[in-house]
Each structure stands twice: as structure tokens, then as C-alpha cells.
Amino acid sequence: MLSSPLLTQASEWLYSLNPTLSKVPPRADAVDEVCFLGPDGTIEGAVFCRDLLYSHATCVGSWLLPPEHHIVEGIVVTLLSLLILARAIPKLYQCMDVPNLHIRHPPGARAASLFCFSTMMYYKYAGYPSRMFYLVMPCNMQWALSVLQCFVVPESWTVAQYTLLQMRLTYIMSVIIAIVTPETDDCILFGEYAFYWFNHILLLVLPAAYVANGSVSCFPQSMSSTTKHTPISTWTFNTLWWQFSCAVFSVFYFIPVTLLAVYSGLNLNFMLHPPHDHFALQGQWFRLIAVAMLAVLFGVSRALVLWAESSFMVQGNKNNKRSETDKKTKKLS
Secondary structure (H helix, E strand, O other), rough: OEEEEEHHHHHHHHHHHOOEEEEOOOOOOOOOEEEOEEEEEOOOOOOOHHHHHHHHHEEEEOOOOOOHHHHHHHHHHHHHHHHHHHHHHHHHHHHHOOHHHOOOOOEEEEEEEEHHHHHHHHHHHOOOHHHHHHHHOOHHHHHHHHHHHHHHHOOOHHHHHHHHHHHHOOOHHHHHHHHHHHOOOOOOOOOOHHHHHHHHHHHHHHHHHHHHHOOOOOOOOOOOOOOOOOOOOOHHHHHHHHHHHHHHHHHHOOOOOHHHHHHHOOHHHHOOOOOOOOOOOHHHOOHHHHHHHHHHHHHHHHHHHHHHHHHHHHHHHHHHHHHHHHHHHEEEO
């Protein structure tokens, strides 16, 4: 790892945010396992996993990666992400037909967003200490984006609205993963387990509803006669939105979320250590491996939406042709 006075000072500051984290990821089911060290980073005054709720103990973070590693890796990933954004944003804006962007919220979208976000906030607040920090998990952030879109960002800001929708389409695979491999061990409050499934299913339904009403699409817009820029290919369009969404995701989780994870002592989005016995996320570079895997999955997200849109359009064209044929037959008869 690189060494410099500035890096040393930054590492000391990062470590000072939470010296109670152990260097070894704690095992929640071990009777004598230490979850948190004492205030001075020693065994004196330590908190054992048996003294915490099991749902809390399973989420405790660690200093598996030294502070220097977090800082260097965070800087490198952030710089690369900013370069990607600097390249993608101008091209994305050029391919937008801004005057013809029309964002319409599907019926019930505002009510569903407010209900799910509020209920999620309640469960986080009523849970173990610091559980509120889990609002930064990917699926929870999807609800935050939905609330931003429905209640914060004005409808006249069509570019911002459209951008949020494109990001939500890209992140759909994170919802599918949460449904296929559910993490429900900490769903211990009344109704929380049922709410887990309800809100994740809605996270699939709402973006689909925006696609169905024409607010957003994985196909580039058909440029109007007043547009100065020529249309781009579907492949380039989706690649640019994929790059943009991946870059935003990386910056968010490598900087603010990692800082929150250290401060709270929670392994938020596995930014402090990988899941136990994961088949791929191992070693000191597990976070970069995770970035690569998520990038692939986010690409799959856009491919799935593109496939669904194409299927819907083909079926719609068939229905239109059938209705036209029926009309002609009636006229002839």
C-alpha cells in the first residue's frame, strides 16, 4: 500500500471514526466472539456478540481492510467514476429531445412511494440502534429515489425526472437479487417480513408502470424536427445510461456509504467486509470484484427492460394489425 504523510493522516482520521471495530469480521453465532472492542480499541470494555440482538450482530462491520486501503481504493474508484460521468453526461444530454420529454406518474405511484418509504423509516427507527443507517442499502435507496421523483423534484424539471427513472431501470437487478436471495433475518418486527416482500415487488411494478405509460424507455427518443442532434443507436443509448448509473452507484457507496459504515459500525452494503463464505467476494480486493459483478448485473437490468419493451411493442403491433383487419372485414361485410 502507498505511504505518505497525507495518507497517514487521512488513515488515522478514518480509524478514529470507530476504533471499536475488530480486524476480523465477527461471527454472530459464536458465543465468545467480540463484536465491538472497547472505546480505546482494546479488549477492555468490549461488547460480545451474545450481548447484542442476533439481527444486529450479523450486521457488525470490521477493519478487515485497513484504513489506508479504504482511502486509496475510494480515491481511485471515485476518480474513474468522475471521468466516466464527464464523458457520458454531455452525450446523454445531446441525445435527449428535452421539449418532448413528458413524465407522468402512474396512478398510485405517489401514495405507494410515501407509504413504503414511511413504513421503511418506521421499521428502521424501531429496530436495533443504528439500524437507520441501513436506509442507504440499494433497494431502500430505490424508494428514496421514488420519493425524490414524486415529491421533491418539480415535474417541470423533466431532465432530472427522466434521469432518475433511467437510474431506477438500471438498478432493477438489485431488486431481483433481493427477491431471489432474500435477507430477512432482521425482519423481526410485526408485519416486517410481509412488508419486505410487498415493497420489493412494488419496486419492480412501479418502474414497469413508467415504461408502460411512455415516461421512460430503453429505446432512444425519436428526435423532433427542432432537435439539433441526430439520434443514437439503442446500444449506445443504453451503454451510456449504464455507465452513468454505475458511476453514480460507485461514488455513492465508496465515499459516503463507506464513511457511514465505519461511523455506525455496520457492514453497510458489505463495504467493510464480504459476506461469510461468499463464492466470489474474497480477499482484499473483494469490493472491486463486487463492482465488476454489479456492473454486469446492471447491464442485465437494461437488457431485461429492453427485451420486455420489445416484446410489448411487438404484441401491441400485432393487436393493432388485428383490429385494423377486423375493421376492414366489417366494412366489406
